[in-house]
Amino acid sequence: MALGASHRLQDGVDAVETMTRFALAVLALASGVYTYLGVRSILDGSPTAVFFAALIYSSAVSVAIYAFWSYMARFYPHVTSASGRGAMLGVMALGCAMIIAMSSWLNAAALAGSAALEQHLAETLEDYTGDLDRAHQNALAAQSLLPDIQRTQERFNRLAEQERATGALTGTTGAGSVVQLLSQMAAQLKELDTGINASRERVTTLFDQGRKHLETMRGLVSSPGPIGPRADQFASEAVALTGVVTSLEQTSIAPSVKRAAEDLSLGFIAPVADGQEAGLADRQDKVMETIRTSVAAQSKVLSAAADEILARAPVGERRFVPLSSAEAVLRYAADFIPSWAGAISIDLLPAVLIFMLAIVHGAIRRQEERLPFAERITAAELLQALEVQKAVTAGGIDLAALAQGPAAPEGAEEDRSTNVTPLDAAPKTPRKSPPA
Incomplete structure (x- = not known):
């Protein structure tokens, strides 16, 4: 078996x-x-x-x-x-x-390789999308100051109109030094409002350009065809998008808002009280001092808000690094x-x-x-053993004698055959009984 x-x-x-x-x-x-x-x-x-x-x-x-x-x-x-x-x-x-x-x-x-390169382009596209969004948010951050600026401007205009019409501040109607100061502050805030609105249009234009580049890059990632030409065009679009992101970073009006807010307080120039009466002039001085205090407080608020905007982390410069298919497979092996x-x-x-x-x-x-030796030996080994036997026999060597052991000397063999008697053939001598 x-x-x-x-x-x-x-x-x-x-x-x-x-x-x-x-x-x-x-x-x-x-x-x-x-x-x-x-x-x-x-x-x-x-x-x-x-x-x-x-x-x-x-x-x-x-x-x-x-x-x-x-x-x-x-x-x-x-x-x-x-x-x-x-x-x-x-x-x-x-x-x-x-x-x-x-x-x-x-x-x-x-x-x-092609799929790994597409994976590289897709992840790079996500990074550029995040960069564009952050740059857009940083550029529009100053827009959050616009309601406060407009509200302060409207308050100064309203006070100027009330002072001119009813003398609400000094008790005397007419366009005196108080009205002049209030109009001056309102005009400065109006200029700041105009600058912020103008920057919004610029930011919107740049953001639209960036979105177009992203759409083109997204189409290159998902479109069929060889990956090499698509990767080259993707690289050119990435360079253009990097320029848009840099422009957005430089378009932020937050530094200008901070300087304008400081100018409201540092550049405050109060006109000389022009009241003909001593009481009116004294009232004008008090009102203008109150306006100075209000302008200083507003300047401090706007400057702090601008500092918060400027403290935001800027968008770092990103470079698109093209990869070969082998490098992409190693990088995205998982x-x-x-x-x-x-x-x-x-x-x-x-x-x-x-x-x-x-x-x-x-x-x-x-x-x-586990087999006996006779069953383990192969035909080739058997033939080889027979050849060895023939060669040994031809040399006069008795294999049977070698198998029985070394031969004894010739004289000793004869002595064994003549002197050694079998046990059964040996003469038996009667044993004498001991004396009584």
């Missing part, structure tokens, strides 16, 4: 030997093809030079893979000692690492695990076949060790 199982296993090993060689050749060829595609994506130069360089490299990879796994399939199953198996496993691990280094990552670049698994499996699948052969050969050896 054991002999039959052993023979069947050996017949199976012999039957799949050709298939094993064919499988190794096909896998090595497939790895070489994808390696060729991966190498072409990272080489620069003339088309002819790139073609021959990639072809030579991929051919060397195919030959190396086929030779390595052929050696392992030939020797590993027949190494039985623990130290030998450990050394062979170490060599296999080293060879697998070298195969991954010279082939597998290029196979992954060929399988997922997003393309299936492609990496396929690329590595093409190169390392022969290891599974080798382990299967090792298991089968180990089973054959264990089954043969």
Whole structure:
């Protein structure tokens, strides 16, 4: 039973030997093809030079893979000692690492290079979208001050009209120094209001330009076709968008608002009271001092709000870094695990076949060790033993005598044959009984 199982296993090993060689050749060829595609994506130069360089490299990879796994399939199953198996496993691990280094990552670049480049463009697009939004928000931050400025301007205008019409502040109607001061403050706030509104139009125009660049870049990411031309056009759009973001950063009116707010207080020039009566002049001075205090408070509020806007982190300068397909596959490896698994499996699948052969050969050896010697000997070994017997017999050597042991001297043999008597043939002498 054991002999039959052993023979069947050996017949199976012999039957799949050709298939094993064919499988190794096909896998090595497939790895070489994808390696060729991966190498072409990272080489620069003339088309002819790139073609021959990639072809030579991929051919060397195919030959190396086929030779390595052929050696392992030939020797590993027949190494039985623990130290030998450990050394062979170490060599296999080293060879697998070298195969991954010279082939597998290029196979992954060929399988997922375009998708990895699109992933790079998509993530870069998200970064530029965030930059544009932050620059737009920083540029429009000063717009939040506009309601306070307009409210203060309207209050000064209203007080000026009331003073002119009813003398609400000094008790005397007419356009005196108080009306003049209130109108002056209202005019300064009006100029600041006009500057903020003008900056809004500029910011809106720049933001629309940036959105157009983003739309073009988004279309390049998702559109079909070769990735190389799309990546080049994407890079040009990224440069234009960077200029828009920089312009938005420089368009912010917050610094101007801060300077204008400080000018309200530092540049306050109160006119001389022009009242003809002493009481009126005194009332005008008191009202103008009150206006000065109000303007100083408003200037402090606007300056603090402008400082908060200026304290925002500016949008950093961003540069688009183009990548090759191989570099993109390495950078975004976590997003393309299936492609990496396929690329590595093409190169390392022969290891599974080798382990299967090792298991089968180990089973054959264990089954043969339990057989008698006569059943373990092969026909070739039997013929060789017969040849050895013929050669020894022709030399005058008695194999039967050698098998019985070393021969005794001739005289000693004769003494044994003449003097030694069998126990049954020896004469028997009666034993004397002891005296009574």
